Amino acid sequence: METRPTVGIAGLGRMGHPIAANILDAGFPTVVWNRTRDKAAGLLERDATWAETPGTLTQATDIVLSSLADPTAVESVYFGPDGLLDRARSGTILVDLSTGSPATARRIAAAARERGAAFLDAPVAGSIKAATEGQLGIMVGGDRAAFERCQSIFSTIGKAAFYLGASGSGATMKLVSNAILATMVQALAEGVALGEKAGLDLSDIFTVLGASSAAAPVVAAKAATVTERTYLPAAFTLALMQKDLWLVRSLANELQVPMPATAIAHDMVLAANATGKSGFDFSAVALLMEELAGTGESSPE
Ligand code: NAP
Numbered sequence: 001m002e003t004r005p006t007v008g009i010a011g012l013g014r015m016g017h018p019i020a021a022n023i024l025d026a027g028f029p030t031v032v033w034n035r036t037r038d039k040a041a042g043l044l045e046r047d048a049t050w051a052e053t054p055g056t057l058t059q060a061t062d063i064v065l066s067s068l069a070d071p072t073a074v075e076s077v078y079f080g081p082d083g084l085l086d087r088a089r090s091g092t093i094l095v096d097l098s099t100g101s102p103a104t105a106r107r108i109a110a111a112a113r114e115r116g117a118a119f120l121d122a123p124v125a126g127s128i129k130a131a132t133e134g135q136l137g138i139m140v141g142g143d144r145a146a147f148e149r150c151q152s153i154f155s156t157i158g159k160a161a162f163y164l165g166a167s168g169s170g171a172t173m174k175l176v177s178n179a180i181l182a183t184m185v186q187a188l189a190e191g192v193a194l195g196e197k198a199g200l201d202l203s204d205i206f207t208v209l210g211a212s213s214a215a216a217p218v219v220a221a222k223a224a225t226v227t228e229r230t231y232l233p234a235a236f237t238l239a240l241m242q243k244d245l246w247l248v249r250s251l252a253n254e255l256q257v258p259m260p261a262t263a264i265a266h267d268m269v270l271a272a273n274a275t276g277k278s279g280f281d282f283s284a285v286a287l288l289m290e291e292l293a294g295t296g297e298s299s300p301e
Pocket residue numbers: 010011012013014015016034035036039067068069070072073076077097098099100124125126127128235236237240
């Protein structure tokens with residue numbers, strides 16, 4: 001019988017924690033590390049093993065998954081002192097599930113190759129619910145053989161894994177996807193502000209949009225949040241969307257691809273964060289647009 005790989009998870013945030021729980025539930029020997037140890041408590045009670053550093057996590061495992069906030073966190077956890085790369089060896093596969101930069105992915109992949117290891121950039125589509133239910137979509141770039149060797153992991157945490165090509169391809173695909181998502185939400189927020197100020201009922205707006213050619217999964221997914229203004233607790237925060245759109249625009253700048261709608265969506269996310277909404281769900285650009293239109297609960301007396 002084939003022995004199951006030992007799996008390490010570095011980063012136990014909103015996404016990393018449920019991903020680790022699914023790996024554990026599927027019966028993989030599981031080792032975890034997080035900058036803040038407290039977040040591992042529930043997993044350690046259920047037979048996961050704690051690693052003191054990212055390096056010892058890699059040393060103790062065959063496949064390492066990371067789910068980290070932003071490129072600064074990824075740089076520090078991979079390249080920092082006793083980082084994930086330090087103890088990588090021939091046969092180790094490192095898989096970054098974070099939304100990050102294609103250039104960083106290529107740099108990590110090169111450093112992994114020098115050690116005989118493999119690196120996959122594998123950002124995910126879907127939020128906390130999909131992570132909890134093992135229903136993520138996984139966009140993968142890097143070594144094809146390593147992708148094949150990770151199939152049992154991908155099928156544990158996701159519903160589909162797409163192999164997209166060389167290192168950086170997965171990261172690029174995720175940026176394409178989030179650029180489209182952010183512009184759709186900005187358009188939705190503007191339309192809702194207009195309709196509401198003109199006197200339409202918020203829930204009527206969403207009901208009719210859902211039956212119109214503007215219907216989209218994000219419209220249905222955000223109907224209750226926007227209508228009831230329940231932006232907390234957030235699944236995917238405006239802070240993370242700001243980071244993603246910055247990465248999109250950096251790539252667009254590097255490749256000289258004009259993205260005017262994305263540039264506006266990015267600026268409105270910046271404005272939302274500058275007015276205290278960075279911890280809110282990313283759909284809270286709708287709250288900002290209500291404020292700017294002088295309508296909704298946030299309108300001045
Ligand atoms: P999160 O809840 O904020 O968790 C972030 C993780 O990164 C935590 O484990 C945090 O450690 C760690 N971290 C932050 N800065 C660090 C540093 N300098 N050094 C070491 N570790 C650091 O974020 P999340 O929502 O789980 O998102 C994780 C990744 O998935 C992000 O790249 C995000 O864009 C992507 N993503 C998120 C969603 C979503 O719906 N949330 C959906 C798709 C993709 P501490 O616990 O110590 O703070």
